[in-house]
Amino acid sequence: MLLIFGLGLIAWMAGRGRARTLALAASVRPHSLPTQHGWYVALWTIAPALLFLAVWSQVSNGLIDASVMADPAAQSLSTDLMNRDSILGEARSLADGSLEAAFNPAAEALVKPYATAIRFYGSIGAVAAMLLAFAGAAYSWTRIRPKFRARTRVERVVMGALLGASMIAILTTFGIVASLLYESGRFFSMISPGEFLFGLKWSPQAELVAGQENGFGAIPLFWGTIFIGAIIAMIVAIPLGLMSAIYLTQYAAATTRKWMKPTLEMLAGVPTVVYGYFAALTVAPMVRDFAVILGMENPSSESALAAGLVMGIMIIPFVSSMADDSIAAVPQAMRDGSLAMGATKSETIRRVLIPAALPGIVGGVLLAVSRAIGETMIVVMAAGLAANMTANPFASVTTVTTQIVQLLTGDQEFDSAKTLAAFALGLVLFIVTLLLNIVALRVVKKYREAYE
Amino acid sequence: MNSELAARAPTNWVSTEMTSRIAKRYAAERRFRLIGLFAVSLSAAFLAFLLYSMLAKGFAGLSLSFLTNSDATEASEVGIWGAFKGSLLTMIVTLGLAFPIGVLSAVYLEEYAPRNRWTDMIEVSINNLAAVPSIIFGLLGLAVFLNFMNLPRSAPLVGGMTLALMTMPVIVISGRNAIKSVPPSIRDAALGVGASRVQVVFHHVLPLALPGILTGTIIGMARALGETAPLLMIGMRAFIATPPTGITAPSSVLPVQIFLWSDEVDRAFIEKTSAAIIVLLVFLLAMNGLAIYLRNRFEQHW
């Protein structure tokens, strides 16, 4: 690989050099700069060779395996597929040096054929790549001429790279949707969507019994997510966020606002794992003590209230920042009109500014809810694993995100219903947050247009 | 003068009813203002309380051995170096992937993209990706990078790729804003001397937009540094006792290490966990501070 890049560098300099000499000799002004000619040659050298190597590495694996299987030492291998694959894998690792000692004696016998095959096919690939690199260099070098439009061609490649980079975004979205759908599809072939979406019992088992409810009813999870994220967290975040925004835009002195606004933004910058630890270590015991004072017996140390409170604190800047922008966007003339009639500042805010800014504020709240229900670490560390359908904030409930983590950690086979259930949960989460975001952005956009 | 619109009795501003009503309104005004002040103070107090409790619990745990050791079974022997190196390697991969892709996408969308359906789709994709919960990216990494492409579990390479997908939209959005803020007169001047479109962007616009792009990148990287959930999904949940040797070796990252220690029953771990949190917060503060410094120093108002 390094050789190819080295060749590319030489090609670049050679191409540039030739372009320079040609330009001096010719009477017509060259179209492109010597450097650009250099790039042209370099691209022709590197790109075909790299492409070839990429393809070859896939193809050669197959060729190597085939040649090893043809070797007499491999005839004695068992026909059991899994056993054979693991022995082959071990032999391969021994051959290319990543493994030091063998577990299986049968593997040792296969090392030599593997090593030979790897060397053989490896050298074929290297030589072919070099040939391609030289060919590309020669071809492009001979094309250099003053009139040659090297710059345009190079720039076309650059544009291609730009377009490619942008397509990655679409590719990622597509990848997310595709992988979620695919794995969820496999899940739903094992568990019916009806049971998943409407079932009330969540106790996922590795062993599936056909025909009866298998404990994959996700309603308790949906409830837990909404209870913590959309209800408790919002009860904390909306009043604090909205009133903070009102105070900072309408009442605070300029210096106060200058310092307080970034301070509030800092709340959003604290990593969620820190919030989770804080919730579990400090807030949860406080909540439990409070529950004892209220007379509850044996309250859980993991509670919806602890997680919800801390999540609410984290969400405050999301609400306050959107509210701030929306209130500031209301034209000053509205405020003046109300004040000139003898309204107090609070009356003006309550009766004129907030109703005028309401769409923006609502959009901000929706975005905050979307963030809250997608949050993982706070609930994993503070809310617990019990799939409870309770409205008691002091009880332990679990959420969609907690269960995704729970189902996928630990040594599970990837194909079991448990692990696939995580993908189904992920799909639901993705769809819901996507919908919330779309609605929120549409609301805010319509509101902005009204004031343009 | 229409006298049939018979005059109502003029408002009596000094009647007891009116004065008491006005007094009530002023009282409501004062209350409202106090509630606002209370809200701001309470929010700031939460932040202060959180920082203080972490500092109080963890300050004693900071020591040279803590900073240079790796994970261990005994609370007295643990250190964060292993996780920190893992974070470093992961961040390098993330930056190396997200920055070029993000900047190039931003350049394309702002400078060259025609207004057609493809471009709209790209824009919508990016805006949606920026708001997708981070755990979904973890699921994507698990399904595609680990299972489909068979990359090594728990490696900074995979973690970096996953986080890069998550950070890229942030860089694109802030990059677009930075490029948008460069005035058209600069571009016109460059075109006027005969620069090609590519040259206009790479020689003139990008250098001017660079501070804004860097600020956005640093903020995006700070967010990625603190992420835990996606990395848990790709397997960074194991006990790693030695620092990783390269980007394909199994490793942990600082937030995941904090998470794992928080589960430990031994109370001595509380101090260590809090100390690790302090280290993490210090780094985030430094990164955000750098971003703010960059913005203030290099921001130009056209």
Added chain:
Amino acid sequence: MALPSISAIALNNIGKIMTDNSLKMTARDVSVWYGDKQAINNVSIDIATEHVTAFIGPSGCGKSTFLRTLNRMNDTIASCKVGGKIELDGSDIYDPKMDVVQLRARVGMVFQKPNPFPKSIYENVAYGPRIHGLTKTKAELDALVEKYLTRAGLWNEVKDRLHESGTALSGGQQQRLCIARAIAVSPEVILMDEPCSALDPIATAKIEELIDELRGRYAIVMVTHNMQQAARVSQRTAFFHLGTMVEYGATSEIFQNPRETQTKDYITGRYG
């Protein structure tokens, strides 16, 4: 004939002694600073009921700033300082004991660009009476809304769509709505800051007609860019220039027989 009061003699540049009209608001030696910059320099003026007083002068000379001192709207600007004495019915409006809320209900304001609230037409007019608690029943409020919309000349055009948004009206209708909103709290003085400058000639004519009708009940102070409008509509005129009031007197005198050369130059269009 009443003897001229001492305050009348103390006024600068007054053309005619005011006799049979009651003084609603008086301003003496008023100066306004924005930070260190002085915007208004020792202005003294009388505002009388049942009169329209016009403020004219080139742009940027402080007419709007002075207008806003009359209802303490300058309080909303942090760097603004006001010196001198302004009285409404004999009470100093800058006295800390003066209730700003009450003051602004008694001295209403109509702005240059119509600014109806993003509420229904009904709610726009009902806003003032609601917050000041001027009516007790819904029927009273309905009657009040109808009355002031009629007085503003808008009732017939909107009576079937009271619950539509106020911002959906045309420019001239919006301004009449703002006037209706302002008079719905029964002010004693109405301040108008270039009320017609954002409107077309037909709407302007309608508003000028309205002002003439309203003059019978309220003291109106109007800032205007348009000299002809001042001549049409007002009975007294004050000419402002660079923060000072150059001349003040009966409209006919100012326009036909000005005493100061500056005034004459402005009137005859030698500068704008």
